[in-house]
Amino acid sequence: MIDKFGNAFYLIIYLAHFIIVGSYAYQLVFDTKKFLKGRGVDKTATLITRFAGSFMIATVLMAVYIAFIRSGGVEATWAFFNLVFIMNVSILVVNFYTLKIDKTGLTKKTRNDGIYAPLVLVIISAILCYGLADKIYV
Secondary structure (H helix, E strand, O other): OHHHHOOHHHHHHHHHHHHHHHHHHHHHHHOHHHHHHHOOOOHHHHHHHHHHHHHHHHHHHHHHHHHHHOOOOOOOOHHHHHHHHHHHHHHHHHHHHHHHHHOOOOOOOOOOHHHHHHHHHHHHHHHHHHHOHHHHOO
């Protein structure tokens, strides 16, 4: 499997990225009550929270397909990697706007992980796009 990514570094980065996304997806979809309660959000946000989590599940499923099932591995998957990068940047910008500028709906329990986690994902996905360019842009 390492050969699909060129070396172990990119495989580890890939797995780390999608484990983080998968962790959030699990919290949003299957542990919604705890996720909302931990952030001081009312249970009426369950539907939209799970809606957001469903996009993360789709991304993780595609990542699993590319890494473990698809015979070509990451070859010619530029659209997926670029979409993931753009999604991460969008989440970071929107969360930054919400937490630091608009501040609508913030409570004492609101945490800055809404900025830090997407920032980490932006960096990781940028490393993947740059480092795997010779493979994904075939």
